[in-house]
Amino acid sequence: MKKLFLLLLVQTLCLTITAGNINKLYRSALTDKGMLYFLDEQKMPKCKAGASLKPLLFDVTYLTSNDTVSIKSTVISLQAYKNTAVTIEKSNGQKITVPTEVIYRDLKGKGYKNRIEIKIPKETYLELYNDSQPFIIDFGDNNRFGFSAGKWAKHRQDVNRIWEIILLNK
Amino acid sequence: MKKVFFSAMCAACALMLTSCAMTSSPVTGFVYQSTKGPITATSNGLGSKVGKSQATSILGAIGTGDASIEAAAKSAGIKKISHVDYEGSNILGIYAKHTTIVYGE
Numbered sequence: 001m002k003k004l005f006l007l008l009l010v011q012t013l014c015l016t017i018t019a020g021n022i023n024k025l026y027r028s029a030l031t032d033k034g035m036l037y038f039l040d041e042q043k044m045p046k047c048k049a050g051a052s053l054k055p056l057l058f059d060v061t062y063l064t065s066n067d068t069v070s071i072k073s074t075v076i077s078l079q080a081y082k083n084t085a086v087t088i089e090k091s092n093g094q095k096i097t098v099p100t101e102v103i104y105r106d107l108k109g110k111g112y113k114n115r116i117e118i119k120i121p122k123e124t125y126l127e128l129y130n131d132s133q134p135f136i137i138d139f140g141d142n143n144r145f146g147f148s149a150g151k152w153a154k155h156r157q158d159v160n161r162i163w164e165i166i167l168l169n170k
Numbered sequence: 171m172k173k174v175f176f177s178a179m180c181a182a183c184a185l186m187l188t189s190c191a192m193t194s195s196p197v198t199g200f201v202y203q204s205t206k207g208p209i210t211a212t213s214n215g216l217g218s219k220v221g222k223s224q225a226t227s228i229l230g231a232i233g234t235g236d237a238s239i240e241a242a243a244k245s246a247g248i249k250k251i252s253h254v255d256y257e258g259s260n261i262l263g264i265y266a267k268h269t270t271i272v273y274g275e
Contacts, residue, residue, distance in 0.1 A: 027220070036218060036220065036273075103247040104247075115244075
């Protein structure tokens with residue numbers, strides 16, 4: 001009886017641990033314009049002394065017939081987002097300014113929930129993930145987000161693995 | 171020792187059977203479940219946008235979140251829905267998550 005219980009426990013733990021497999025991080029669908037890929041929502045911590053109330057949540061959509069990648073982000077901040085561009089700071093100091101489109105704004109506690117879309121060229125996006133050092137996204141008004149080195153390594157590995165299959169299927 | 175083991179088993183069974191966090195699924199998985207299934211489809215063609223919304227439950231006692239189609243469509247700015255799927259996951263009835271995925275344009 002004890003052995004059976006232990007076996008069940010070990011099996012459950014194994015299933016739970018292996019549940020974090022990469023197939024759960026993205027989904028794909030066949031459209032008449034090509035394959036549509038959706039990389040599930042990820043959390044990017046806010047930079048120290050940042051003004052945002054919570055980490056950045058972002059997901060990525062890519063249609064193989066396009067050369068652009070759509071990144072939709074949720075920013076919870078004290079101020080409603082009114083800017084028209086974000087700045088992506090690469091580890092070498094290079095800054096890329098990308099126009100933004102607000103999908104919607106909602107009230108969230110004492111602050112605002114801003115859903116913002118940015119579109120960047122696929123090559124630029126892939127360059128960010130070829131870098132072994134993390135990039136920083138600055139939404140303005142001190143809403144800055146970036147991965148720590150440890151989290152970046154895992155996130156980068158997962159994203160690059162997904163893009164490997166996206167590019168193979170193209 | 172036997173009594174302690176028996177009590178622990180009873181407590182575990184009571185926990186699992188009386189207050190389970192469950193989510194909808196095409197198949198049953200009491201110990202572990204991670205499944206996908208359809209909700210609906212429309213005559214609109216598959217667009218280039220995907221939106222998600224989710225709700226979670228702990229022990230079947232605390233449930234939070236908004237897993238509505240409306241919330242998922244809104245998150246991606248989808249105005250024409252082509253189809254809607256869902257994902258359900260459940261670990262030992264302790265933690266359950268329901269995700270609604272909307273495709274459209």
